[in-house]
Amino acid sequence: MRLAPAACVFVASFAVLGVHAGSHLPFLSDDALITLRYAGRLLEGHGLTWTDGPRVEGYSNLAWLLLCAGAGALGADLIDAARGLGFACAAALLAAVVAAARPRGFDDLLPGATAALAVALSSTVAVWTVGGLEQPLVAALLAWAAVGAYTCVDPDVVPPPPVAVVLRVGVPLAILCWTRPDGALFTAALCAGTVLARRFDRGSFEATVSIAALPLLAFLAQLAFRVVYYGAWLPNTAHAKLAISPVRLLEGAVYLGSGVAVHLPLFLMAAFAALLCIGDERSTRRLLLLAVPTAAWSAYVVAVGGDTFPAYRHFAPIVALLALMAVEGVRAAVERWPRPVLAGWSAAALLLGGLFVLQETSAETQRARAERWEWDGEVLGRLLAKAFGARQPLLAVDPSGSVPYFSRLPSLDMLGLSDRHIALNPPAEFGRGWLGHELGDGAYVLSQKPDLVLFCSPAGGGQPCFRSGLDLDRTPAFRSGYRLLHLEGDEPYVFRSRIWGRIEGPIGIERGRDRVRIPAHLLTANPASVASWSRLGGLEVRVDGDTPAGYSALELPSGSWEVTVVTAQPAPEVHLSVTPTAREGWIVASERGSATLFLEGDEPSRIDLRVRVGGARRSFSVREIQLERRPLDW
Secondary structure (H helix, E strand, O other): OOHHHHHHHHHHHHHHHHHHHHOOOOOOOHHHHHHHHHHHHHHOOOOOOOOOOOOOOOOOOHHHHHHHHHHHHOOOOHHHHHHHHHHHHHHHHHHHHHHHHOOOOHHHOHHHHHHHHHHHHOHHHHHHHHOOOOHHHHHHHHHHHHHHHHHHHOOOOOOOOHHHHHHHHHHHHHHHHHHOHHHHHHHHHHHHHHHHHOOOOHHHHHHHHHHHHHHHHHHHHHHHHHHHHHOOOOOHHHHHHOOOOHHHHHHHHHHHHHHHHHOHHHHHHHHHHHHHOOOOHHHHHHHHHHHHHHHHHHHHHHHOOOOOOOOOHHHHHHHHHHHHHHHHHHHHHHHHOOOOHHHHHHHHHHHHHHHHHHHHHOHHHHHHHHOOHHHHHHHHHHHHHHHHHHHOOOEEEOOOOHHHHHHOOOEEEOOOOOOHHHHOOOOOOOOOOOOOOOOOOHHHHHHOOOOEEEOOOOOEOOOOOOHHHHHHHOOHHHHHHEEEEEEEEOOOOOEEEEEEEEOOOOOOOEEOOOEEEEEHHHOEOOOOOOEEEOOOOOEEEEEEOOEOEEEEEEEEOOEEEEEEEEEOOOOOOEEEEEEEOOOOEEEEEOOOOEEEEEEOOOOOEEEEEEEEEOOOOOEEEEEEEEEEEEOOOO
């Protein structure tokens, strides 16, 4: 292989990939932020944990996690690190394809250029180059392992020594075993492909031992670490997601079929390769070597039910293997018809153009371009960190990536990916619902006394979407112990969220023997009122003529209470009204933000507090309401 032609193919294809991947920015998977939370806590000295408490392996990409943490240790922002590694691994994948093509000169660019550009035009590769998860690393490691294994099956090559096989094939496969728990499947498949390509000859056993030795050690080492560190034989994500059922098989078949349709030109190239390489022993062996892991991974994807992420994430290894098959097919076509160069490039352009059109018109590609809710989680997370970070309340969430990552609060994953109890207690119908979103246990969540509960997405809301939330919604203790808060963050843009807050606890109502303090975020009983961050620090609720603020059904013991509205700036025209809702009482009201409230009886009363604009003043901001019980002076 001459360097200059190979470099031209690599640079051109990487430039295309850069533009293609950049068109999907700022897409970032919420699960990527789960991984980055683990990486961040590792750098902070908390170990490989997602939150405080019992350690749980809620990630499924150890090598990727450690690479991100390593970049973070060097000073990189973790999100930038994940994306930078995505581009680096995508470049490594393209380099493997070019290395497989081995262009001998500028008149031999067609095989490598066709295959490398097919990779660059794949939305699966482009989306996940910037998506923050491990797919580019998986594809690159698999491609290099397959290219390294060529020397084990090529008939005209002297079999390499075992050490060379370990370095060329075993090392990338060992890292692949640490990149995904199911990465060991590729080792088994490449070993089977090697035996099949060599037609079960004597040397195939030695080759497979050399290929499998290091990956097996890596697999056993991670298993031992998992048992010792996490006390589990399987990652928690396997318990939360893996359920073999007829529903899953059907979903997996649909996922595979639609992914094949979107990548049809690549599959056609592989099929043409199989036809054109008949009689070519070297290419036939290579195709057999590549076909086995392609079939094995496809069957696995069907068995697990496909995937919920956009742009066919699990097709990244398939794209890598098909691109290597395309190299063999195009090379065979060039060798069979060496003269019509224009026709060859035209056919390649037609196939690549078709691939690009199918990718760009795919609903999955459009979903990746439209999915931006993870960044709403950044706004909410940053607000929660500023407002409550010092008190470290427990945050229970459905979306366990963005909000926990940016808030850095202790968190409870209500879907069970990073919670062992929920993952180990699936419902009876597990395997028939939405993959990865079936688990939940509202009673368990409530027993943990979360201070904040976020349903569905960073936008939140009063109606839950998943099992834990549905259980909570049916629980009287949740409805009586929590209030729906309306919060607005402004960093890096303005975004509103509705999140449930516990009335009592670190961020709830502060109660003393004769004092009660209601913070601003609990004063959003009016659905139109919202608590936002003040320039002076702390949350405040804006009150204007159309938007009063207040708190409903506050329990107070009998006595004489002075009620004071604390405003952000002097506001002499505050109007406060207090309404008993359970027992009789009477109010001496003023227009200066305070009132005296008399409550009679032996049982606590429930009152409503309402703060409105008084007089000509247009608006003001409330920081809290204070109530202090005074001795009765008759």
